[in-house]
Amino acid sequence: xxxxxxxxxxxxxxxxxxxxxxxxxxxxxxxxxxxxxxxxxxxxxxxxxxxxxxxxxxxxxxxxxxxxxxxxxxxxxxxxxxxxxxxxxxxxxxxxxxxxxxxxxxxxxxxxxxxxxxxxxxxxxxxxxxxxxxxxxxxxxxxxxxxxxxxxxxxxxxxxxxxxxxxxxxxxxxxxxxxxxxxxxxxxxxxxxxxxxxxxxxxxxxxxxxxxxxxxxxxxxxxxxxxxxxxxxxxxxxxxxxxxxxxxxxxxxxxxxxxxxxxxxxxxxxxxxxxxxxxxxxxxxxxxxxxxxxxxxxxxxxxxxxxxxxxxxxxxxxxxxxxxxxxxxxxxxxxxxxxxxxxxxxxxxxxxxxxxxxxxxxxxx
Numbered sequence: 001x002x003x004x005x006x007x008x009x010x011x012x013x014x015x016x017x018x019x020x021x022x023x024x025x026x027x028x029x030x031x032x033x034x035x036x037x038x039x040x041x042x043x044x045x046x047x048x049x050x051x052x053x054x055x056x057x058x059x060x061x062x063x064x065x066x067x068x069x070x071x072x073x074x075x076x077x078x079x080x081x082x083x084x085x086x087x088x089x090x091x092x093x094x095x096x097x098x099x100x101x102x103x104x105x106x107x108x109x110x111x112x113x114x115x116x117x118x119x120x121x122x123x124x125x126x127x128x129x130x131x132x133x134x135x136x137x138x139x140x141x142x143x144x145x146x147x148x149x150x151x152x153x154x155x156x157x158x159x160x161x162x163x164x165x166x167x168x169x170x171x172x173x174x175x176x177x178x179x180x181x182x183x184x185x186x187x188x189x190x191x192x193x194x195x196x197x198x199x200x201x202x203x204x205x206x207x208x209x210x211x212x213x214x215x216x217x218x219x220x221x222x223x224x225x226x227x228x229x230x231x232x233x234x235x236x237x238x239x240x241x242x243x244x245x246x247x248x249x250x251x252x253x254x255x256x257x258x259x260x261x262x263x264x265x266x267x268x269x270x271x272x273x274x275x276x277x278x279x280x281x282x283x284x285x286x287x288x289x290x291x292x293x294x295x296x297x298x299x300x301x302x303x304x305x306x307x308x309x310x311x312x313x314x315x316x317x318x319x320x321x322x323x324x325x326x327x328x329x330x331x332x333x334x335x336x337x338x339x340x341x342x343x344x345x346x347x348x349x350x351x352x353x354x355x356x357x358x359x360x361x362x363x364x365x
Contacts, residue, residue, distance in 0.1 A: 044279050048279070052298070062322075097305065104160040104175060118137075122142075125137055127168065134167070135152065137155045157316075187264070206244040275296070
């Protein structure tokens, strides 16, 4: 454990102010604000990616220097498959990948024989002195005002590589899409306000010059009573003599609204690497292009994320149980057995591969 520097009553020390979060406006680097965007198409993208990652089987392998053999029973496997009494391995990995997509950071802390996740919105890093750039982590959930302090060795920090901050905090997918999601948020606010307030009025009622102010209030109230709300939609307007009704043209911004939202949605999906067909947004999908989209998604999106998780777990966790152990996910991309068989047959017939090597290549040994 380390001392909590955030418990000081006075201001933060100078070296820590550089890493404090901005508190005014919408900060794209604040994990709490990033996690607040977990809705709509962001939820759909994150849920799809996290579900696929969590569903991949995680295995343990032991190497003797020449080949690897699978280990079926081991305390390390029990830890990752049942990390704590309140979470399954699937839930644990789902949360980890979701936090990676939303904030770029996920934290595990090992407490005895259990592993616990630390939500990133409540975790702050304590920078150290060069070359030990990370001194520790402070965990301050709302129910722990003084927080908990952990050393660097106690925390497994999954951080997406960040060119702007290579040592401390990761860069999330949502951070890259922040401009698009901000536009989407503001567009939804505009749409909500328009539904609540009517936005641009559909018609203008023009009174005669003889109309008095009280006539204006009376006609406005009567018009709203007869025509406001869905139950009055389509009713004809009957107005006093001397009044006129003129339809108000829909502004260009409203006409272009739907197209702008469509482009924003496509940009968000592109940044997350999620094909529109995976979310049911494309109707003319046949089996061939559906399978092609799924293959691209697994190969370009899911596989790199699994390799990243493996890399962190093996460098920060597996070695604690033995230098010869390695955690590895099953390849999410299904093997093309027909192509593999043709390749092996060709190599054996040419004398490039022996029958024993062919059996190993096909997983028969």
